[in-house]
Amino acid sequence: MSFRKVWMKARANDPVVLEHARLLYRYLTDRGLDVYVDPLLGHVIPGRSLSELEAREADLGIVVGGDGTLLRTVQKSNAVLPPILGFSSDSLGYLLPHRVDVAREVLEEVLRGNYSERDVALGEFIAGERAGVFLNEVCVWSEPGKIVEFEVLLNDESLYRVRGDGVIVATPAGSTGHAFSYGGPVIIDTGQRALEVVFPGALSPLIRPLIVHGGSIAVKVIAHPANLVVDGQVYSKLQEASKVTVRPSSKSLRFIYVEKYETPLPEKLARRVLDRGLSYVVSSLFKQTPKP
Numbered sequence: 001m002s003f004r005k006v007w008m009k010a011r012a013n014d015p016v017v018l019e020h021a022r023l024l025y026r027y028l029t030d031r032g033l034d035v036y037v038d039p040l041l042g043h044v045i046p047g048r049s050l051s052e053l054e055a056r057e058a059d060l061g062i063v064v065g066g067d068g069t070l071l072r073t074v075q076k077s078n079a080v081l082p083p084i085l086g087f088s089s090d091s092l093g094y095l096l097p098h099r100v101d102v103a104r105e106v107l108e109e110v111l112r113g114n115y116s117e118r119d120v121a122l123g124e125f126i127a128g129e130r131a132g133v134f135l136n137e138v139c140v141w142s143e144p145g146k147i148v149e150f151e152v153l154l155n156d157e158s159l160y161r162v163r164g165d166g167v168i169v170a171t172p173a174g175s176t177g178h179a180f181s182y183g184g185p186v187i188i189d190t191g192q193r194a195l196e197v198v199f200p201g202a203l204s205p206l207i208r209p210l211i212v213h214g215g216s217i218a219v220k221v222i223a224h225p226a227n228l229v230v231d232g233q234v235y236s237k238l239q240e241a242s243k244v245t246v247r248p249s250s251k252s253l254r255f256i257y258v259e260k261y262e263t264p265l266p267e268k269l270a271r272r273v274l275d276r277g278l279s280y281v282v283s284s285l286f287k288q289t290p291k292p
Contacts, residue, residue: 010069
């Protein structure tokens with residue numbers, strides 16, 4: 001596949017990331033590609049812009065920053081995006097497979113056609129009149145300082161009645177995020193149509209995480225108000241008797257990667273488990289502006 005029209009998104013509040021974005025923009029335009037930026041990035045890089053909802057018009061999407069940058073893009077675009085080439089900066093960037101300091105080398109390989117593709121499964125949810133898709137997780141959380149009581153249904157059959165801090169329903173890609181931090185397993189194959197369900201702060205030790213293949217999970221709030229959070233980006237209130245239904249989506253996101261420059265999965269997991277905080281501090285101390 002040849003790429004002629006490229007859309008770029010970068011974390012807008014990070015000067016180092018923005019400088020990387022400028023250099024990538026210059027690199028691509030010098031090679032004759034049509035490059036568009038998202039409107040926020042357009043305040044820094046003068047050029048033509050496309051919003052997240054318009055990004056589908058491009059042949060390739062480039063995301064620079066961290067997983068949060070990608071999650072915001074997914075929510076604003078309703079997950080209708082071109083193939084994504086991702087670069088992480090100072091964060092782990094589990095969903096963005098390349099370090100930004102090798103971005104030029106990666107782009108050279110991609111433009112030569114030396115790349116692979118990977119489809120990452122999405123989830124979808126319905127909560128009253130609200131519906132949408134998600135890349136990482138849908139969470140139902142209690143109000144601060146309180147617990148929430150809810151019923152969990154698997155394919156419309158009652159499974160658990162839980163009192164605790166809430167519930168996380170994650171995709172395989174999201175199994176390394178909030179779900180992982182609360183003791184959920186990592187699902188290695190991010191293309192699986194599956195859901196992982198984790199119960200933070202459950203009062204009963206018998207309530208254990210679940211992995212559901214192909215079915216639906218519903219969460220019905222029984223007592224006390226709660227909050228619905230989608231991909232850490234979309235928030236809404238849930239009253240008693242509210243119901244949230246989650247299932248694997250037929251949609252997926254396509255990612256482009258160059259294997260020899262991809263951060264290996266064991267390294268990502270080791271950093272997440274063992275030294276995430278130290279890695280962040282050290283990388284922040286030695287973070288430098290890229291050379292032109």
